[in-house]
Amino acid sequence: AQTVTQSQPEMSVQEAETVTLSCTYDTSESNYYLFWYKQPPSRQMILVIRQEAYKQQNATENRFSVNFQKAAKSFSLKISDSQLGDTAMYFCAFMEIQGAQKLVFGQGTRLTINP
Amino acid sequence: ETGVTQSPTHLIKTRGQQVTLRCSSQSGHNTVSWYQQALGQGPQFIFQYYREEENGRGNFPPRFSGLQFPNYSSELNVNALELDDSALYLCASSHPTGPHPYEQYFGPGTRLTVT
Numbered sequence A: 001a002q003t004v005t006q007s008q009p010e011m012s013v014q015e016a017e018t019v020t021l022s023c024t025y026d027t028s029e030s031n032y033y034l035f036w037y038k039q040p041p042s043r044q045m046i047l048v049i050r051q052e053a054y055k056q057q058n059a060t061e062n063r064f065s066v067n068f069q070k071a072a073k074s075f076s077l078k079i080s081d082s083q084l085g086d087t088a089m090y091f092c093a094f095m096e097i098q099g100a101q102k103l104v105f106g107q108g109t110r111l112t113i114n115p
Numbered sequence B: 001e002t003g004v005t006q007s008p009t010h011l012i013k014t015r016g017q018q019v020t021l022r023c024s025s026q027s028g029h030n031t032v033s034w035y036q037q038a039l040g041q042g043p044q045f046i047f048q049y050y051r052e053e054e055n056g057r058g059n060f061p062p063r064f065s066g067l068q069f070p071n072y073s074s075e076l077n078v079n080a081l082e083l084d085d086s087a088l089y090l091c092a093s094s095h096p097t098g099p100h101p102y103e104q105y106f107g108p109g110t111r112l113t114v115t
Helices: none
Strands: A003-005 A010-014 A019-021 A024-026 A032-039 A046-052 A064-069 A074-079 A088-096 A109-114 B005-007 B010-013 B019-024 B031-037 B044-050 B053-057 B064-068 B074-078 B087-094 B110-114
Touching: A003 A088, A010 A019, A019 A109, A024 A074, A032 A064, A032 A074, A046 A064, A046 A074, A074 A088, B005 B087, B010 B019, B019 B087, B019 B110, B031 B074, B044 B064, B074 B087
Parallel strands: A010 A109, B010 B110
Antiparallel strands: A003 A024, A019 A074, A032 A046, A032 A088, A064 A074, A088 A109, B005 B019, B019 B074, B031 B044, B031 B087, B044 B053, B064 B074, B087 B110
């Protein structure tokens, strides 16, 4: 079974700083998707960024980028120029392409951006 | 475009009772997935429905059951409620074709408390 591990339960940085959240996963599949979701106190799970495993190029979405290391099964999220609105729980998630498209989530990292 | 909606927002039930949670998928999405998120944890996959048929199930007992209707809305039913069923229940919709077929869009969740 696939597992996702987020080793940083909590992180805290100052506004405008850059922060990197770590994620590792375990799978025997060669083709899959990886995602980062953000869950603010409002509870709504919001998709931040996605990465297809067959693509070597790291995904970027404005201030958000990933460092995808397939051999190491690592998928970190970098947030540049952090803003107060980035304060939230961040979940790394894995999805295999075969079978049901279920997301396997990590335990989450609570990120606080301080003014 | 209408997003994913869930009802009710909050619910309090007594151990042993039954509960039904509802989800309306995003316009055009024919796949609905349900997740259980215990406090301080990442979401856990319950099951997925595609075109009114169950398309995969996580490690949940049979007292967790579901339905999907012709308009792709969905229900999650839980019988014989236990205290450990207290959680945030998230619904997510997706469409297996299109530019981003594996992206799941989440509703705001239903907070279930079992006393």
